[in-house]
Amino acid sequence: MAVPGTLRTLNDRAVLALLLDRGPMTRPQIAAASGLSKPTASQVLTRLTGLVVAEGTRVGLPGRNAEVYRVEPTAATAAAVDVTPRRIAVRVVRVTGEVVGEHVLPTPGRSGGDVVQRLRDAVTGAGVAPEDLDHVVVGVPGAVDPRTRRLAFAAHLPGWHRPGLVDWLADGLGADVVVENDVNLAAQAELATGDEPDFALYWGAEGIGAALVLDGRLRRGAGGGAGRSATSPSPARPPRATSGGWPCTGCSRARAGPRSAGCCAPTASAAVPPPRSAPPRTPTRRCWTRWRTASPSGSRPSSPWSTRAWSCSAATSCSRAANRCAPGSSTPCTP
The missing domain is CATH 3.30.420.40 (ATPase, nucleotide binding domain)
Incomplete structure (x- = not known):
């Protein structure tokens, strides 16, 4: 069972929401729209004095001129x-x-x-x-x-x-x-x-x-x-170092060095080589490759991936897939 204080609060909120939604209204209009009696509507308007103000009267209607009420914006x-x-x-x-x-x-x-x-x-x-x-x-x-x-x-x-x-x-x-x-x-x-x-x-x-x-x-x-x-934080972009203008690719983050140090190794000489179509930059270049290691007995390796460097002459190029100095060559890259 609602107590009188709760009913008053509910009535005040209903009238205030009505004025905010529909704009200025007369007291009879407030009573009709809210379902309150005219005396109760008058009591609500009295309690809301300061928040609700009269802005004049509405003329041209039958009976006495009715006061118009609105919510004071300030x-x-x-x-x-x-x-x-x-x-x-x-x-x-x-x-x-x-x-x-x-x-x-x-x-x-x-x-x-x-x-x-x-x-x-x-x-x-x-x-x-x-x-x-x-x-x-x-x-x-x-x-x-x-x-x-x-x-x-x-x-x-x-x-x-x-x-x-x-x-x-x-x-x-x-x-x-x-x-x-x-x-x-x-x-x-x-x-x-x-x-x-x-x-x-x-x-x-x-x-x-x-x-x-x-x-x-x-x-x-x-x-x-x-x-x-x-x-879900945005993923951090991994470091991307360069050496001599060539991008570093295929390097683990643990081996990626700063830009001044090249890629995949602490020295610039360990940089990933340029694309195959580009001419060699030095008489001898180093090619990094990763291969799966295995113990002599053929058992499962303790370290599944290792990295080594293979040197090839300027006339040949490293084949990372075959670990050879040129495609089809039987001569392996010399470590």
Whole structure:
């Protein structure tokens, strides 16, 4: 059974949502659209004074001129903040949804710096003083653990890992602050604009995540990480050294040296040779090949792959497939 305070809150929210959705309305129109009685609608408008204001009267209708009510745009200002390791994006909106400023603050490097100051700088860049904000929602690629009040699943956000993160940000910005997983925020937007009470939203970017909505409610899990599946960092490009303009190919990473040292060996003389069609660059060149070694008894080798260099004269070329100085030659490359 609902208590009177709960009923009042529900009525206030219903009327406010109605005015935000349909724009200015008279009191009889509010009562008819919300299903409230006219006296109850009047009580709601009284409680919402300051947030809802009268903007005049509507004439030309039968009976007394009716006052028109609307939501005051400047009654509340909020900031939506999207945080990644590379930048902080801010969009400042009025309570009516009007966007009043946007800004993107780059945050290069691994140093976290002063997180509160960075947020203040980002909001100021949007043309709004942080002190003028009433509410701030911060979306992060992580989640706040409700037990420890610390940010989890976000090792790539230096400076954000401290106890009481939400309270610390609220004190620094002077506004109510909510820190939420970015995928959960996307799910809440889908829930508000869609008509499905049960769905899973999958998200793939620098990480793989999901948000779960069941019975019209977002499920965060006991540790705040429900739907957090894994991370998929971009693969690092392996080093690609060169020697004399020839690309290094077929080299294991353990043997790849710096550009100044050539390829596949600590000296430039061990560079992979140029393509077969190119003329030899030196009277004698070295050809690297990999072959499977076997013990004298024919048992399985302990080291499946080995690497050696074979020298060939300028008149011939190494055949890596046959370990010969020329295709069809019976003379092997001399080690």
